[in-house]
Amino acid sequence: PENLHDVVMANLFATVLQRSFEKMAKTLREGGVLVVSGVLEDQWDDTREAAQAAGLAFEVVHQRGKWISAKGGAA
Structure with missing residues (x-):
């Protein structure tokens, strides 16, 4: 398929x-x-669950203060 990307940020x-x-996930x-970045700590669980429902998973999660960023890909 066309329009597939090695990295999505x-x-x-x-x-x-x-x-x-x-x-x-499709791209x-x-x-x-x-x-992904810009996720508030109290929104992380819902965000992670939505990613999992789309077939994505995060292997690395960083937190700085109340902000979370994460790196992952297809589950």
């Missing part, structure tokens, strides 16, 4: 990320990397 509100994970090339 998104620094968006958690609610926007959650609605976008299915589309992001990642096999073995591609997804990087």
Whole structure:
């Protein structure tokens, strides 16, 4: 398929990320990397669950203060 990407990066509100994970999953090339940031600590569980529902998983999660960023890809 065309328009597949090795890396997708998104620094968006958690609610926007959650609605976008299915589309992001479809645009990642096999073995591609997804990087997200801008997620507040109290929104992380819902965001992670939405990613999992779209077939994505995060292997690395960083937190600085109340902000979370994460790196992952297809589960």
